[in-house]
Amino acid sequence: MSGESGRPSSEFLSEAQEVVESFSRSLLELDAQQRRGDYDPDLLNAAFRAIHSLKGLSSLFGASAISELSHALESTLDGLRLGKLPLSPAALDLLFESVEAFQRMLATIGHGETPPRSTLLARIDALASETVEDDSSLPLEGLDDSILGVLTEYEEHRLRENLRLGRRLFRVHASFDLLAIDKGIETLKSKMKAFGEVITYLPSADASSEDRIDLDILIGSDASLTQIVEGMDGEAGTSVTEITLSRRSPEPAAAAAPARAADPVAAKAVEARPTAPVPESPTEPAVEPAPGDLTLRSVSQTVRVELSRLDHLMNLIGELGVVQANLESTLDVLRAQAGTADVARELRGHLRSMDRKLSLLQQGILDVRMVPLGQVFDKLARVVRKLGREAEKEIRLQISGSDTELDKLIVEELSDPLMHMIRNCIDHGIEPPLERKNLGKPMAGRIDLRAFQKGNRVVIEVEDDGRGMDWREIRQAAVRKGLVADAASRELGMPEVVDFIFAPGFTTRDSATEVSGRGVGMDVVKTNISRLSGMIDVDTTLGRGTKFSITLPVTLAIIQALVIQTAGRTYCIPLNSVLESIMVQHREITTVEGHEVISLRGKTLPLLYLDRIFDLDHQGATRDLDRLYVVIVGLAQHRIGLVVDELLGQQDVVIKPLGHALRAVPGIAGATEIAGGRTVLLLDVSTLVEEVVTRPEKTPTPAPRKELVFRGR
Amino acid sequence: MTESVLLVEDSRAVRDFVTSILEQHGAYEVVEVENGFDALRALPRGDYAVVVTDVNMPDVSGIELTRFIRQSPKHAKVPILVISTDAMHPDVDRAMKAGATAFLAKPFTADEFLATLAKIRTTPQDDA
Numbered sequence: 001m002s003g004e005s006g007r008p009s010s011e012f013l014s015e016a017q018e019v020v021e022s023f024s025r026s027l028l029e030l031d032a033q034q035r036r037g038d039y040d041p042d043l044l045n046a047a048f049r050a051i052h053s054l055k056g057l058s059s060l061f062g063a064s065a066i067s068e069l070s071h072a073l074e075s076t077l078d079g080l081r082l083g084k085l086p087l088s089p090a091a092l093d094l095l096f097e098s099v100e101a102f103q104r105m106l107a108t109i110g111h112g113e114t115p116p117r118s119t120l121l122a123r124i125d126a127l128a129s130e131t132v133e134d135d136s137s138l139p140l141e142g143l144d145d146s147i148l149g150v151l152t153e154y155e156e157h158r159l160r161e162n163l164r165l166g167r168r169l170f171r172v173h174a175s176f177d178l179l180a181i182d183k184g185i186e187t188l189k190s191k192m193k194a195f196g197e198v199i200t201y202l203p204s205a206d207a208s209s210e211d212r213i214d215l216d217i218l219i220g221s222d223a224s225l226t227q228i229v230e231g232m233d234g235e236a237g238t239s240v241t242e243i244t245l246s247r248r249s250p251e252p253a254a255a256a257a258p259a260r261a262a263d264p265v266a267a268k269a270v271e272a273r274p275t276a277p278v279p280e281s282p283t284e285p286a287v288e289p290a291p292g293d294l295t296l297r298s299v300s301q302t303v304r305v306e307l308s309r310l311d312h313l314m315n316l317i318g319e320l321g322v323v324q325a326n327l328e329s330t331l332d333v334l335r336a337q338a339g340t341a342d343v344a345r346e347l348r349g350h351l352r353s354m355d356r357k358l359s360l361l362q363q364g365i366l367d368v369r370m371v372p373l374g375q376v377f378d379k380l381a382r383v384v385r386k387l388g389r390e391a392e393k394e395i396r397l398q399i400s401g402s403d404t405e406l407d408k409l410i411v412e413e414l415s416d417p418l419m420h421m422i423r424n425c426i427d428h429g430i431e432p433p434l435e436r437k438n439l440g441k442p443m444a445g446r447i448d449l450r451a452f453q454k455g456n457r458v459v460i461e462v463e464d465d466g467r468g469m470d471w472r473e474i475r476q477a478a479v480r481k482g483l484v485a486d487a488a489s490r491e492l493g494m495p496e497v498v499d500f501i502f503a504p505g506f507t508t509r510d511s512a513t514e515v516s517g518r519g520v521g522m523d524v525v526k527t528n529i530s531r532l533s534g535m536i537d538v539d540t541t542l543g544r545g546t547k548f549s550i551t552l553p554v555t556l557a558i559i560q561a562l563v564i565q566t567a568g569r570t571y572c573i574p575l576n577s578v579l580e581s582i583m584v585q586h587r588e589i590t591t592v593e594g595h596e597v598i599s600l601r602g603k604t605l606p607l608l609y610l611d612r613i614f615d616l617d618h619q620g621a622t623r624d625l626d627r628l629y630v631v632i633v634g635l636a637q638h639r640i641g642l643v644v645d646e647l648l649g650q651q652d653v654v655i656k657p658l659g660h661a662l663r664a665v666p667g668i669a670g671a672t673e674i675a676g677g678r679t680v681l682l683l684d685v686s687t688l689v690e691e692v693v694t695r696p697e698k699t700p701t702p703a704p705r706k707e708l709v710f711r712g713r
Numbered sequence: 714m715t716e717s718v719l720l721v722e723d724s725r726a727v728r729d730f731v732t733s734i735l736e737q738h739g740a741y742e743v744v745e746v747e748n749g750f751d752a753l754r755a756l757p758r759g760d761y762a763v764v765v766t767d768v769n770m771p772d773v774s775g776i777e778l779t780r781f782i783r784q785s786p787k788h789a790k791v792p793i794l795v796i797s798t799d800a801m802h803p804d805v806d807r808a809m810k811a812g813a814t815a816f817l818a819k820p821f822t823a824d825e826f827l828a829t830l831a832k833i834r835t836t837p838q839d840d841a
Binding site: 012016185200211 | 769773
C-alpha cells in the first residue's frame with residue numbers, strides 16, 4: 001500500500017490520531033477505576049480493539065513504526081483482556097508510555113519516521129512473555145453450539161469469566177425494527193448494564209419480516225430471572241431465558257440453580273409483557289427508503305472538513321452581514337421618502353427575517369468549529385500522571401467541564417500553556433507528601449481543572465492546593481531583576497505584585513527543575529493566551545494554593561467589536577478584550593510620572609489617547625472635557641483605558657487581512673467593513689497594551705480616589 | 714453491469730482504501746458500513762455479490778455476521794471475504810468455520826485484494 005499512496009494520507013493521520021486518543025481515554029478510565037477497586041472489562045477490550053485497528057490501519061498505509069509498536073502492544077493487550085496477564089501498575093505505565101510514543105510518531109510522520117525505542121518494545125515484549133495460559137477453563141458443555149460456535153475468543157473468555165464468578169447466564173431474545181436498531185439496542189443495553197454484563201449479540205436470520213431483525217443477547221448476571229424480566233420493563237418483543245449448563249462452576253452460588261441435564265438450555269422462559277401490543281407490521285417511519293435503493297451508501301454520520309473551508313464560509317457570512325446592513329440603510333432612505341411607506345414596511349419585514357436566518361447560519365457555522373475541551377484535558381491527565389510519578393508526588397486530578405466547547409483553533413493553541421501551568425503546579429505548587437503531612441494537609445496533592453461557559457466566553461481554571469505564592473518574595477525578585485524600583489515596589493498591592501510572575505524571564509527559583517521546563521515561564525503562557533485574545537488572572541494564598549483563571553473567547557473567526565470614534569475617525573475594538581466602558585470627566589484624570597491615569601475601584605488604570613497614538617488631527621473641534629469615554633481593555637494580566645470621543649455600538653465583524661501599506665502600522669490588527677460599506681480599522685489591543693506597559697517610568701502609584709460619573713454598557 | 718459489494722469495516726481509512734480499489738476497478742459498486750449492526754440493516758435492502766468484512770468489531774463481530782448471512786435465505790450463498798490484521802488469530806479460524814469463503818490478511822495491495830475477490834467470485838466451490 002505504501003508504494004501506491006506514497007506517504008500516509010491525511011485520512012490516515014486523522015483516524016490514527018482519533019484511535020490513539022480513544023485508546024488513551026480507555027486507559028485513563030481504566031486507571032481511575034483500578035484505583036477505586038474494580039474495573040469494567042469492556043475498557044480493556046476497547047483498548048485492545050483500538051490498538052488492533054491501529055495496527056491494521058498503519059500497516060495498510062505503510063506507517064511501519066506505528067505498525068511495529070501496535071503489533072507489540074496488541075499481544076500484551078490481548079493477554080490482558082483475556083485474563084492471561086494481570087493489569088499491574090507497571091503494565092498500565094507501559095501502556096501510557098506507548099500513548100506518548102504513538103503521539104511522537106504521529107507528529108513526526110512524513111518527516112522521516114522514528115522507529116519505536118527498542119527499550120520500550122523490549123519491555124512490552126517482556127511483559128507479553130509473562131502471559132500464562134489459562135488452563136483452568138471451565139467446560140462449557142450444554143451450551144448451545146449455535147452460540148458457542150460464533151463467539152469470538154474474547155466473548156468466550158467473558159462467558160467463562162462470568163461463570164467463574166458464579167453468575168447466571170441469560171439469553172434475551174429481542175426483535176428490532178431494522179431502521180431503528182441503533183436506538184433499540186442502546187435502550188436495551190442501558191437496561192441490561194444495570195444487571196450484569198452483555199457478553200454478545202447474536203443476530204438470527206429467522207425474523208418475522210424483512211424489516212425486522214431478531215437478536216439473541218447473552219447476559220451474565222447475579223440477578224434472578226424474574227428480576228431480569230422486570231428490568232426489561234416490558235420492552236416490546238423480548239423474552240428472557242435462563243441458560244443452565246450441565247456442569248456449572250463449583251461456586252456455591254451455582255448450587256442454587258438446579259442443573260437439568262436432560263434439558264440443558266431453556267430451563268424456564270418468561271415472556272416479557274409488552275406495554276402495548278406489538279403490531280404485526282410496525283408503524284412505518286416517515287423516511288423509509290424504497291427497498292433496494294442506495295440510501296445506505298453512507299451510513300457514517302460524520303463529515304470531515306478542513307478548517308480553511310469553514311473560514312471561507314465564515315467570511316461569506318460576514319460579507320452577507322455587511323450586505324444586510326447596507327439594505328438597512330437603503331430602507332432608511334426609503335422611509336424618508338413620501339409614498340413608499342408600504343414598500344418600506346414590507347422590506348423591513350423581509351430584512352428582519354433575513355437577520356434571524358443570518359444569525360442562525362452564523363451560529364451554525366460556529367457550532368461546526370466547536371470541539372470539546374476534553375481533548376486537551378485527556379492529554380493533561382496523562383501529563384499529571386507521568387509528572388506526579390517523576391516528582392514522587394501523589395496528585396489527585398479533578399476534571400470538570402470536559403464537554404465545554406471552544407473553537408478548534410483555540411483548543412489546539414491551549415494545550416501548551418495549560419501543560420506548562422500543570423507542570424508548575426506539580427513542580428512548584430504541590431509540596432512533597434511528607435511536607436504536606438506535617439502541614440496537616442492530605443498527602444495527595446489536588447489539582448482542579450475546570451472549564452465552564454460564562455456568557456460568550458469560556459473560563460478555564462487551574463487550581464492547586466499547594467504552597468501558594470509568597471508575594472513579598474515575588475516583590476523582592478522583581479526589584480532584583482530591575483522590573484520595578486525598590487521604593488515604588490512598596491506602593492504596590494498584592495495583585496499588582498503577583499502579576500510580575502507574567503514578566504519575561506521571571507522566576508523566583510534560581511534553578512528550574514527538570515519538570516518545570518527550563519527557561520520558559522509564565523510569560524510564555526501569557527503570550528500564548530494573549531494571542532488567543534484571552535485574559536489570565538492569578539489568585540494565590542500563601543500555604544493554601546494558587547488558582548489561575550483563563551478567560552477566552554469562544555471563537556476567533558467572527559468577532560464582536562465595539563465601534564468607536566475619535567477625532568472623527570471610526571475604529572473597531574474586539575469586544576473580547578473590552579471589559580467595560582465608562583464615562584469620565586477630565587478632572588478625574590491625574591498625572592503620574594508624566595502619564596495620565598484614572599483610579600478605578602481602587603486600582604490605577606493607565607490611559608492611552610487613541611488620537612495621540614495615531615497622530616490624528618481634531619481639525620479644530622474641541623473635546624468635550626466633561627464627557628470623555630474610556631474603554632477599558634484587558635489582555636493577559638494588564639488593564640488599560642483607551643480614551644475615545646464616542647461609542648457607536650457593537651457589531652459582529654469579520655477580520656480581513658490588511659494591505660501592505662498598513663501591515664507595518666503598530667496598533668492595527670486588520671480591517672473590517674461595517675454598515676454603510678465603510679472599511680474601518682480594527683485595533684490590535686495587544687500592541688496598544690504593550691505600548692503602555694513598556695513606556696518609560698511606567699511605575700504607577702495610586703491616584704486619589706474619585707467618584708465615577710457614569711458607567712455604561 | 715456493476716455489482717454491489719457490502720463492505721463492513723470500522724476503520725474509515727481502511728474503508729476508503731478498499732472502496733477506492735473497487736471503484737477504480739470499475740465493475741463494483743460499494744456499500745460501506747462501519748459495524749455489524751449497520752451490516753444487518755444493509756443486508757435485507759441490497760442484493761450483494763460479495764460481502765467483505767472485518768472480524769474484530771464490537772457487539773456483532775465478523776463471526777456472528779458470517780453466521781447470520783449464511784442463515785439468511787437471501788444471501789446464504791454470497792461469498793464472504795474476511796479481512797483482518799492477524800492471520801493467526803483464533804477468531805479468523807472461527808469466522809472460516811462459521812462459513813466465510815476466504816481470508817485476506819492486512820496489509821494487502823490493490824492487486825492482491827482484486828485477485829482474491831475474483832477468485833471467490835468465479836470459483837466459489839474451489840475455495841469452500
